[in-house]
Amino acid sequence: GAVVSQHPSRVICKSGTSVKIECRSLDFQATTMFWYRQFPKQSLMLMATSNEGSKATYEQGVEKDKFLINHASLTLSTLTVTSAHPEDSSFYICSARDEPTLGSYEQYFGPGTRLTVT
Amino acid sequence: AQKVTQAQTEISVVEKEDVTLDCVYETRDTTYYLFWYKQPPSGELVFLIRRNSFDEQNEISGRYSWNFQKSTSSFNFTITASQVVDSAVYFCALSEAWENTDKLIFGTGTRLQVFP
Numbered sequence: 191g192a193v194v195s196q197h198p199s200r201v202i203c204k205s206g207t208s209v210k211i212e213c214r215s216l217d218f219q220a221t222t223m224f225w226y227r228q229f230p231k232q233s234l235m236l237m238a239t240s241n242e243g244s245k246a247t248y249e250q251g252v253e254k255d256k257f258l259i260n261h262a263s264l265t266l267s268t269l270t271v272t273s274a275h276p277e278d279s280s281f282y283i284c285s286a287r288d289e290p291t292l293g294s295y296e297q298y299f300g301p302g303t304r305l306t307v308t
Numbered sequence: 309a310q311k312v313t314q315a316q317t318e319i320s321v322v323e324k325e326d327v328t329l330d331c332v333y334e335t336r337d338t339t340y341y342l343f344w345y346k347q348p349p350s351g352e353l354v355f356l357i358r359r360n361s362f363d364e365q366n367e368i369s370g371r372y373s374w375n376f377q378k379s380t381s382s383f384n385f386t387i388t389a390s391q392v393v394d395s396a397v398y399f400c401a402l403s404e405a406w407e408n409t410d411k412l413i414f415g416t417g418t419r420l421q422v423f424p
Contacts, residue, residue, distance in 0.1 A: 208329060223359075232417075233417050234399070236411050283351075285412075296358075301350075302351045
């Protein structure tokens with residue numbers, strides 16, 4: 191099946207710094223990618239939908255200026271956590287969709303990035 | 309509004325027991341998709357099944373089976389003869405076609421522990 195990679199897999203940063211997480215579709219082109227956040231022992235919450243060449247669509251309650259998403263190519267979307275704080279510590283998971291036709295898509299998930307802000 | 313409920317937070321069984329994970333969903337759409345994912349301790353989501361709202365046939369794949377009942381808005385997942393490797397968190401998810409985004413709404417997950 192299709193493969194989605196994320197980099198880095200783990201990152202520790204200091205409060206106030208920014209962190210960039212990459213999501214790549216390795217063997218297919220993804221017009222749409224999704225970013226999820228998962229707190230310990232909780233469910234995955236969709237943060238935003240990233241569309242290649244256009245602005246991301248953020249879910250209610252997600253700060254656009256805090257979580258910058260860039261989907262500059264059909265195989266790469268990036269999530270930048272700006273001015274990170276300890277409460278941003280979480281597991282961030284991306285997924286990529288390989289079929290533009292509604293109903294016939296398959297979403298492939300990356301392995302996740304564990305962010306710890308100290 | 310769309311919602312997925314997994315009422316069982318944690319289930320513990322002994323190896324070889326059968327176990328059923330419940331999933332109840334709410335949606336305003338007539339066309340939707342239901343999913344089950346497995347998340348082992350490593351964190352990576354493993355896709356198990358996708359079912360569209362027009363296909364109510366039950367499905368069996370090895371030790372896994374799914375029971376989709378539109379009348380009760382349920383999409384339950386049964387593992388037969390459970391094994392220690394089945395220990396993981398299992399998520400049920402819903403996607404509505406009408407929103408044109410295919411975004412997934414996840415349930416809160418059920419943590420399954422299978423003891424030897």
